[in-house]
Amino acid sequence: MQRMKAGTDVPVTLRLNGRSVSGRAEPRTLLSDFLRHELGMTGTHIGCEHGVCGACTVRIDGRMARACLTFAVQADGRAVETVEGLAPETGRLSVLQEAFKRHFALQCGYCTPGILMSLDTLLRDEPDADEERITEVLGGHLCRCTGYAPIVAAALDAAARLRGDIEDV
């Protein structure tokens, strides 16, 4: 049984986008703050900090999770994936990210990292996801710029490309 005292930092080691990384966190440190302030991974954004807005959505052990509803110490030993891990290499975007660019599916971009993580997970787990399913998953995110329609269009486009229904870029 591990017991950690309030206000005392403990080491936290996790696999972040496939690489082992370590930092220190006290028990109350949220994973969102740990990623940004301790690891310097500022791609994960923080909005409401109570699980409603979806900006901080990441993947933990392959499942969608609100980083603001997870403590850093809980992620110890887990595989965490963030928006920084989506692009296949520097200077190249993922199919979904390209589709977001093509369809103007972002404006200010604040909500985008969380939405990308949710939709990337959806298209990975359910390649045949239709508009209704995409809308349902998008329902877990707030975007005040786009009106959502271009985001749905981008997700449908990316889904078709990932399935091989559309071949050109």
Place this chain on the structure above:
Amino acid sequence: MKPAPFDYVLAENAEQALAVLAQEGDAARVLAGGQSLVPMLNMRLARPGMVVDISRLHDLAAIHAGNHAISVGAMVRQADLLAHPHLADSHPLLAQALPWIGHPQTRAQGTVCGSLAHADPSAELPLLLTALDGSVTLRSRRGRRELSAVDFFLGMMTTDCAADEMIEQVRFPAKRPGAGYAFREFSRRDGDFAIVACAAAVTADGIELTLGGVGDRPHRRVWERLSGSALDDALNEFAWQSDARDDQHASARLRRDLVRSLGRQTIEEAQACRE
């Protein structure tokens, strides 16, 4: 929007978690999926001195489907119950209603038992446990006890779970032969808590309607077969007897209106499912 400091215990087995709860009493809170507790911590509506994390207790992550009921352990995520094979056959009400809980992102982490322990009167799971006449198994170092939903939910975010107890599992009885079930919910936005939610079961003998979001806990009513204006009268009486509350989301009057209209629609849909 950051939690107040707390001590943290990562339990490796249930006995460890129960020992800490027995020692710390009211100062400790159990952390499972975190989708109810952590918002309360972040908003400092809860300030426990200790958080007992049971998320690595894999023994508690099991679903056992029997002929008469499905048992759901304390670490079963809502998404896992929803994805359980044949759920729509054995528990049509759960299959219909679980997608209404939060969002896919919160269902991927949030546990079934955690939402029940939180006992938000507008949440779907307390309503479903009440509607299906399910039960909760509480465990402490003193032993185990099983409580019906009616005995478990005492009021707004208040249950009979003692400070040294935790929910070990919950049990949802299976579909009764020949029964039809339906679930409907009214909320401002997709994924919001319900302003009013209704679960109906219609059998050869009668009609059951359970309300969520209206009073300080789910309310269930059973009638012999009713239809037409007699059903309207029964729903009106139920609406007035359910202690509908006024809050920032809706007036008590709107909630009573929804009991009358949404309640009737839900019963009619359950009736249609039966035929």
